[in-house]
Amino acid sequence: MIKYLNIKTLFIIYAITFSFLVHGYNCKIVQFIFGDSLSDVGNNKYLSKSLAQASLPWYGIDFGNGLPNGRFSNGRTVADIIGDDMGLPRPPAFLDPSLNEDVILENGVNYASGGGGILNETGSYFVQRFGLYKQIELFQGTQELIRGKIGDKEAEKFFQEARYVVALGSNDFINNYLMPVYSDSWTYSDNTFVQYLTQTLGDQLTLLHRLGARKLMVFGLGPMGCIPLQRVLSTSGGCQDKTNKLALAFNQESSQLVSNLTSILPNATFRFGDAYDVVNDLITNPNKYGFNNSDSPCCSFGKIRPALTCVPASMLCKDRSKYVFWDEYHPSDSANELIAKEMMKKLGFKPVNQTESPSPSPGPAMAPSTDDN
Ligand SMILES: *[C@@H]1O[C@H](CO)[C@@H](O)[C@H](O)[C@H]1NC(C)=O
Ligand SMILES: *[C@@H]1O[C@H](CO)[C@@H](O)[C@H](O)[C@H]1NC(C)=O
Ligand SMILES: *[C@@H]1O[C@H](CO)[C@@H](O)[C@H](O)[C@H]1NC(C)=O
Ligand SMILES: *[C@@H]1O[C@H](CO)[C@@H](O)[C@H](O)[C@H]1NC(C)=O
Ligand SMILES: *[C@@H]1O[C@H](CO)[C@@H](O)[C@H](O)[C@H]1NC(C)=O
Numbered sequence: 001m002i003k004y005l006n007i008k009t010l011f012i013i014y015a016i017t018f019s020f021l022v023h024g025y026n027c028k029i030v031q032f033i034f035g036d037s038l039s040d041v042g043n044n045k046y047l048s049k050s051l052a053q054a055s056l057p058w059y060g061i062d063f064g065n066g067l068p069n070g071r072f073s074n075g076r077t078v079a080d081i082i083g084d085d086m087g088l089p090r091p092p093a094f095l096d097p098s099l100n101e102d103v104i105l106e107n108g109v110n111y112a113s114g115g116g117g118i119l120n121e122t123g124s125y126f127v128q129r130f131g132l133y134k135q136i137e138l139f140q141g142t143q144e145l146i147r148g149k150i151g152d153k154e155a156e157k158f159f160q161e162a163r164y165v166v167a168l169g170s171n172d173f174i175n176n177y178l179m180p181v182y183s184d185s186w187t188y189s190d191n192t193f194v195q196y197l198t199q200t201l202g203d204q205l206t207l208l209h210r211l212g213a214r215k216l217m218v219f220g221l222g223p224m225g226c227i228p229l230q231r232v233l234s235t236s237g238g239c240q241d242k243t244n245k246l247a248l249a250f251n252q253e254s255s256q257l258v259s260n261l262t263s264i265l266p267n268a269t270f271r272f273g274d275a276y277d278v279v280n281d282l283i284t285n286p287n288k289y290g291f292n293n294s295d296s297p298c299c300s301f302g303k304i305r306p307a308l309t310c311v312p313a314s315m316l317c318k319d320r321s322k323y324v325f326w327d328e329y330h331p332s333d334s335a336n337e338l339i340a341k342e343m344m345k346k347l348g349f350k351p352v353n354q355t356e357s358p359s360p361s362p363g364p365a366m367a368p369s370t371d372d373n
Helices: 002-022 078-085 101-107 132-150 152-161 170-177 190-210 241-264 276-284 333-347
Strands: 031-035 108-110 163-167 215-219 269-273
Touching: 031 078, 031 132, 078 163, 078 333, 101 108, 101 132, 132 152, 132 190, 163 190, 170 241, 190 215, 190 241, 241 269, 241 276, 269 333, 276 333
Parallel strands: 031 108, 031 163, 163 215, 215 269
Antiparallel strands: none
C-alpha cells in the first residue's frame, strides 16, 4: 500500500515536472473575435477611408471616459459582456497601435469591423471594412507573429485553448441582399441567398478549425427588420416582416450548420446562440423589461429620419438605459446586456474560472447546455 502510494506520488511529481518542462510557457486563455459593427471595438477608427464610423460623440458616452472608443453603441458590446462574465480579458482591436505579441498573448485580438459581412462583397459602399475572409487572413498573420514569439508547439496550444467568437450576417442582408445597388439582390432568391451565406460561413468556420479554433461560438441574428432604419421604410413605422423572416431563416440554417460542424470536425465545440425571441419580445413589450422605447434611436438628428449616424449635433434621449436602440442600426448598452444574458443562458456558459476539477487547464467555457439544438 505504502509502496503503491509512493509510486503514485512519484508518478505525479514526474508528470508535473515533465509537463512543466514541456509546457514551460503557461499561456492564458484569450479570445479572438470576428464580427461587424456589433462587435467592433475600434478597427474602423483606423480605417480612415471607411464610411462606417463611430468616432464622433455621442458614441461611447456610457463607456470609460465617455469619449468615442470605436464601439457603435453608447456602452458595451454583447461580446464585451459575455467575455466579462466568463472572466476573459477584453481583446483590443487588431489595428490598435499598441498591439504586439505580449498584448496578444495576454488579451487576444478583436478583428471585428463595422460594415463587414460573411461575404466579401457585402458593405462595399462603406469603401473600407474587413469582411470575414479578410479578418481570418489577418488572424493568420497574428498566428505567424505568435509562432515567432513562443514557437510552433506552444502557439498551437495557445490557439487551440483560445475562445473564438464569430458574429456577422446582418450586413449581408441590410447592406447587400436587401439593397438593389448590390448584384446579389437580383442574383439570388431569399432561399438561395441564405444557402449561399451559410455555405460560405461553413467554409470559413472550417478554415478557422484548420487554423486551430476548437471552442467557438457563432452569434445568430436578431429581428433586424425592427431596427429603426428598417421601420422608417414602411409608412406605418412597423417592422419589416420580410427582413425578420430572412433573419429567422439564417438562424435556422446556421444553427444546423454549427451543430453539423461540431460533429464532423475533430475536437470541435462549436456553439450557436441567438437572442431573436427575447429581443422580439422586448420590442413588442418594452415595459415588461423596464424599457420605454423600442422603435426609435436614442441618438437622432431632431426629426430627420433616418439619420445615418450619431453626431455631436444629434439629440439624445432622456434616459439611455430605457431605449432598446442607440442609433438607427445598433442596440443600446442596456439592450446588449439583455441579449448577452440570454445567449449565455441558451449556451449554458460557465465562467472559465469556475472549474471543479483541479486540472491545470481550465475547463471548457462552453459547457453543454440542456436545451441543445
Ligand atoms: C470568476 O471571475 C469573475 C469575473 O472576473 C468573478 O466575479 C468571480 O468571482 C470569479 N469566480 C471564481 C470562482 O473565482
Ligand atoms: C474574399 O477575399 C479574400 C481576401 O480578403 C480573398 O482571398 C478571397 O479569394 C475572396 N473570395 C472570394 C470568393 O472572392
Ligand atoms: C446538417 O446535416 C444534416 C444531416 O446530415 C443535413 O441534412 C443538413 O443539410 C445539414 N445542414 C447544414 C446547414 O449543413
Ligand atoms: C483531438 O484531441 C486529442 C486528445 O487531446 C488529440 O490527441 C488530437 O490530436 C486532437 N485532434 C485534433 C485534430 O485536434
Ligand atoms: C414612455 O414613457 C412616457 C412617459 O412616461 C409614456 O408617455 C410613454 O407611453 C412610454 N412609452 C412606452 C413605449 O412605454
